Amino acid sequence: QVQLVESGGGLAQTGGSLSLSCTASTRVFSIYNMGWYRQAPGKVREVVATISRVGATHYANFVKGRFTISRDDAQKKVDLQMNSLKPEDTAVYYCNVNGIDDGTDQFADYWGQGTQVTVSS
DSSP states (O other): OOOEEEEOOEEEETTOOEEEEEEEOSSOEEEEEEEEEEEOTTSOOEEEEEEOTTOOEEEOTTTTTTEEEEEETTTTEEEEEEOSOOGGGOEEEEEEEEEEETTTTEEEEEEOOOEEEEEEO
16 A cells, blocks of 8 residues: 655744645555645645646645645655745645556555644734
């Protein structure tokens, strides 16, 4: 099973920046899409940004122009650079990776453990 390790969460002030990183385990896995999702208290988990295997990106409207998603297939890593942070960005951020497990030829969808991002005024 692929394991995702997240890092980079923490506390930032309004207008500040944080960088999140997510790295998949070394198990053989053909990755399709990677992305970041977030869940604020009392709310459903929502997509923040995704990036396809060919580099096509999608951003939620509320982060466009502020966040940047990137991936490194060699390192099996997806990053999220967050700038111009707002208090409403406060949430638990989850890394997501899906694709085909090369050992079983089965589609798989994996989630990170979540990392807290808190933005104060």
